[in-house]
Amino acid sequence: MEFRHLGNSGLIISEIAYGNWITHGSQVEEDTAASCVRAALDAGITTFDTADAYAQGRAEEVLGRALKGQRRDGLEIFSKVFWPVGEGRNDRGLNRKHVIRGCEDSLRRLGTDYLDLYQAHRFDYSTPLEETMRAFEDLVRQGKALYIGVSEWRADEIARALRIADEMGFDRIVSSQPQYNMIWRVIESEVVPLSEREGIGQLVWSPIAGGVLTGKYKPGQDLPAGSRASDPKSERFLADKVADQTLLERVQRLEPLAAEAGLTLSQLSVAWVLQNPNVSAAIIGASRPDQVESNVKAAGVTLDAELMTRIDEILADSVERDPELTKSPENIRG
Numbered sequence: 001m002e003f004r005h006l007g008n009s010g011l012i013i014s015e016i017a018y019g020n021w022i023t024h025g026s027q028v029e030e031d032t033a034a035s036c037v038r039a040a041l042d043a044g045i046t047t048f049d050t051a052d053a054y055a056q057g058r059a060e061e062v063l064g065r066a067l068k069g070q071r072r073d074g075l076e077i078f079s080k081v082f083w084p085v086g087e088g089r090n091d092r093g094l095n096r097k098h099v100i101r102g103c104e105d106s107l108r109r110l111g112t113d114y115l116d117l118y119q120a121h122r123f124d125y126s127t128p129l130e131e132t133m134r135a136f137e138d139l140v141r142q143g144k145a146l147y148i149g150v151s152e153w154r155a156d157e158i159a160r161a162l163r164i165a166d167e168m169g170f171d172r173i174v175s176s177q178p179q180y181n182m183i184w185r186v187i188e189s190e191v192v193p194l195s196e197r198e199g200i201g202q203l204v205w206s207p208i209a210g211g212v213l214t215g216k217y218k219p220g221q222d223l224p225a226g227s228r229a230s231d232p233k234s235e236r237f238l239a240d241k242v243a244d245q246t247l248l249e250r251v252q253r254l255e256p257l258a259a260e261a262g263l264t265l266s267q268l269s270v271a272w273v274l275q276n277p278n279v280s281a282a283i284i285g286a287s288r289p290d291q292v293e294s295n296v297k298a299a300g301v302t303l304d305a306e307l308m309t310r311i312d313e314i315l316a317d318s319v320e321r322d323p324e325l326t327k328s329p330e331n332i333r334g
Contacts, residue, residue, distance in 0.1 A: 001044030002300040006280045008199030009174040011116065011147060013076050015274060016299050017047035018292070019205060019283040020059045028287045030062055037066035039289035043296040047076040049177075049203065049283050051121055052106050053083035060109035068111060075116075078203075079106045080151055080177075082121030082332070093332045094124035099135040103144055118145035119177060122328035123157045130164055137170040149175030149203070154326050155190035162198055173200060175280065178326065180204035182213060182254075182272055182311060183247065183319055190323045192278050201280030204273050208284075208295075212241045212248075213269040215255055219248040247318045257310055261303065266291075270298035275308065 002015045018040040020033070028036075040048075048067065050060050060079065067075065081102035084092040092098060103118060118139060124132060139145040150158060150173055158173060165172045176195055178187045180202065187202065195202065208214055241247060251265070258268035273282045286292045312319075 001046075001296065003046075004280050005201070006117070006147065006203075007174045007195070007201030009147060009201075011076065011174070013047040013281050014045045014299075015281050016043075016045055016270065016296050017049050017078075017203065017281040017283045018045050019049040019285050020063055021051065021054050021205070021285060030065075032288070033062050034066040035289045036286045036292055037063065039286075039292040040296075041070065043292060044299075045292075045296065046074060047078070047281055049078040049205075050110075051080035051083075051119075052085050052102055052109075053080075053121065056085060057105070057109055060106055064109055064111040072112060077110060077112060077115055078117040078119065078149075079103075079110065079115055080119040080121035081106070082124065084332070093127055094120055094132040094135075095127045096131055096135040099132065100139065103139050107144065114143055115145045117147045117149050117175060119149040119151050119175070120153070121151050122332075123150075123153050124332060125328065125330055126332060129160055130168070133161060133164050133168070133170055137168075140171050147171070147174045149173055149177060151177035152179070152326055152328065153191075154323065155194045158191070158194060158198075158200070172198075175201050175203050177203040177205060177283075179206045180273055180276075180279070181207050181209045182269060182315060183209055183241075185319055185321050186323050186325050189321065191326070192276070196278050200278075202276070202278050203281050203283060204279055205283045207273045207282045208266050208269045209241065213251060213254075213265060215251055215265040217242045217248055217251075219245045219252065244318070250314050250316070250318055253314050254311065257307060257314075261301075261307060263298070263301065264294060266295055267298045267301070268303075270295050271301040271303055272308075272311065274298065274301070275303055 003012050004015045006013050050063050081099055090097045136148045161173055180187055255265050258265045270282050273279055284295045
């Protein structure tokens, strides 16, 4: 395993992190989830990312039990707050009540007394940003969160938060957690340049595009049994991609490039995001331990410029670059 700083902060994390969105507490049984976590630990992964909304808190509970007995100082445990976790009007968003209570509940479920990174899971248009930033700052001062980050925020939203932090003397945001992969590059034009200037690192999710970049979805063929695209719990996230026959054909053409580099297509996809110097870690998920064991082999891989160019040529206009596609819900309160 290789390690990188989280942005310009002093926190060092594994460049491949383990995340449990969709899988833990939902898609896979707990014994399998625990085996995946053990595989991650055995491979040298020290950074684990979750959120209170994943399986309505069950994902945090499963991860907490899986990590029980590990030396806490040797781990970096991240979580997030924003999405509804109850029926109450304040059980959602980034209002002070939800941020503070959400952190305390996450700590309880994870079985730890602090989070290495606590992240705003989306931007909240219904709460003053100053209120949100002060709530996060109080958690830092209390030692319940060591660093603060955001997930799926636009560049202008991150910039506003940085200004408030500087004006009010708060700790600054150190990380951004966006979707990023070979075919989804919406952060490159605005979020990445801002982050490079301000010392913010990217913790990217979906480096293999939910499995689309593994090559298992073949053009003109039925969806593989047991795949995410055929699972009612997750198929809505992939429906448009697996229906795009041009995209699927282009992904198949990437396979020989991966073979030339001595990689599987999944490994090539994870290695690709790690070539971006603003990326601090690629977050991988898994429903089986062997998936973890395979994808961690992307750590430390350097892809040459010619290979990167050939990837761009093959994917062509299947790549999405519009920064306006990063969106938070307009009204989380309902």
